Amino acid sequence: MHMPPFRLAQTQRLKLSGDDAAGTGLRAADACCSAPSKAVAPNTKRRARLTELDNHLHCSIIGTCLSTHELRKLVPKFTGLDRRDATDLEIHHSAVELAIDGGAGAKALHKSLDEHYAAAIRRFDQAADDVALLALWDEALKNGDIPPAYWALMTHPYATLYVRQKAFGDLHMLSHLVGAANRADIRRLVALEAENAELKEKIERQQSRLQEIGTQRDATIAALNEQIVQLTALATRQIPADDADLEAQLQRLREKLADADQRIALHTSRREAAEQRVAQEQGAAAALRKSRDQALALLKVAQSECDALEQATLDASDTSGNTDGGRASLASVRGKRIVYVGGRPGSNAALKRLVDAAGGDLVLHDGGVEDRKGLLAAALPGAHIVVFPVDCIDHDSMNTLKRVCERHQIDYHPLRTASVASFVELMARLHPVHLEQLAQGGHAPASAFCLRHG
Structure with a gap:
């Protein structure tokens, strides 16, 4: 075990005289304290x-x-x-x-x-x-x-x-x-100190660079002013015949000074414009990363829909007659009543044929375009699943649909699009055990809420 940095001071012992220290058996001072x-x-x-x-x-x-x-x-x-x-x-x-x-x-x-x-x-x-x-x-x-x-x-x-x-x-x-x-605070403090040190070094380099530019500019201005003073004093002593030459030289020096000021202003404006472009590029890069993430997520969903639709097509073209097990993509809808609200007429007809061929019952409702909205609440009781595409249904019908499903404790699932692929992908994604439990237990018991009076 390491010794402490130094021995504790024996303040009470130091106050004793030599005789008292000898009588009590205490030393007047420790060896470390009496050493030079x-x-x-x-x-x-x-x-x-x-x-x-x-x-x-x-x-x-x-x-x-x-x-x-x-x-x-x-x-x-x-x-x-x-x-x-x-x-x-x-x-x-x-x-x-x-x-x-x-x-x-x-x-x-x-x-x-x-x-x-x-x-x-x-x-x-x-x-x-x-x-x-x-x-x-x-x-x-x-x-x-x-x-x-x-x-x-x-x-x-x-x-x-x-x-x-x-x-x-x-x-x-x-x-x-x-x-x-404060172990976590210490780690954050160390990271902040490192970042602060880097920023300080960067600021010091920038300040030194700006100081050098300012020093050079001041030296140039001082040299040009000195030349102007010398030429002005020389012009006053020379004969009138040289006044025109001195005036021209003085004008050239003034033009050089103005040109130097313009170059400094130009470099300053370029630096500020570059900083603005860097900020804009950083914002654009963040927007591109966000757009890329959204595109990747959409691509993943579309890929899963394509895989499900391809599997359904292969299952539909299978002539071996094997429909048990997990072979058929839509085998999970057999014996179930599915209510489909919204969508397009062409895709809805195809969905009707697919579900009927798989042994299920698909009830279609357009959400109020041609069918009465009052029939929507009447079609939901007894359904195992309610499905609606979010791109082909109005907000009023969607809100009514969610409210009635919650009252009757019926599972509802939104689809990304009204395409056949989105429906097939949803049916393949839903766990067959979950659908079987719904089929065995039937739909949930009737809600105590009245559809008309609440």
């Missing part, structure tokens, strides 16, 4: 350096107060690690080694921390003793603003061993609580 240390003593007039802190504190300070993105920009400058290929653990380990070894790397880390948390350092500088320092630390724990407070406390002049130990212990236990309760 490079840490800065408390109550000095300056803050402690990162390299002056206890070596065991560097890991918590680096891991808490500096993000991985910041370390990837800083650590490779002082080590042989690759900025992109190195793992987060290698970057963190190298940063801790830089802090322990001191030198330029430790100074750069200390400077980065001071720049990030300057406001917290100023706030903690108001503490006049270790009690006030701990009060500020407890307030930061309650507010959740831990990284700035942790760095400001660890380097504060009044940060004693006990103060640093308490802050380290609070942070250590908080890491346990966070790791146990």
Whole structure:
């Protein structure tokens, strides 16, 4: 088992005198505390350096107060690690080694921390003793603003061993609580930090590019203005015979300046137009993906309908007389009463012949085009299945059909189209056991609702 970062401070024992310590059998201080240390003593007039802190504190300070993105920009400058290929653990380990070894790397880390948390350092500088320092630390724990407070406390002049130990212990236990309760949040945070780092790098590259373009433009304008001033001063000193040449040269320089401004404006407009085209192409690609998914779904349905119709055709052309088992595609409708509402006259007649040939009873109703709508409710009782194509039926008839089927507890199935293939595919898809159960038990018992009075 690994030892803790440092031993707990024996604050009560340190207050005993030498005689009292000898009488009680307690040491005045532990060996680790009495050993020479490079840490800065408390109550000095300056803050402690990162390299002056206890070596065991560097890991918590680096891991808490500096993000991985910041370390990837800083650590490779002082080590042989690759900025992109190195793992987060290698970057963190190298940063801790830089802090322990001191030198330029430790100074750069200390400077980065001071720049990030300057406001917290100023706030903690108001503490006049270790009690006030701990009060500020407890307030930061309650507010959740831990990284700035942790760095400001660890380097504060009044940060004693006990103060640093308490802050380290609070942070250590908080890491346990966070790791146990928020594993999913940590994974999302890591992904968001990676995405944020990529976006920051992209923004930095764009800003640097724009800054270079702006610098070049400013330099060009400054050079042209300087030439204009020189030529203007030269023109005032030359004889009047050269005024026309100087004026022409001055005009050419002004035209060059205007042309440079136009090119910059042109490139800016092209960039904006390209960004707009990218956004439009992304929207078009999303629409195409959606259309493709719909087409694939429709193709799958059409393929199943074609397969069912082909199987029905093969079964109809089978002259062997074998109609039992699963051979016949429409064998499941034998002895069943099926009500078909809507559709087209030609396909309805073909469906009537197919169902009759399979031994079933198909009752046709056009939904109110020529047949009376009042006959629709009367035709449903006693039916095993109700079928209607959604493309060849009016909304009023479809709503009436669904309402009556629900009252009488009759299964109803919408068809994609009024084609023979859609009907055959539905009959093949419906489980024969389900239809047999409906046939054996008959239709559901009559509903208690009245069709006229509700």
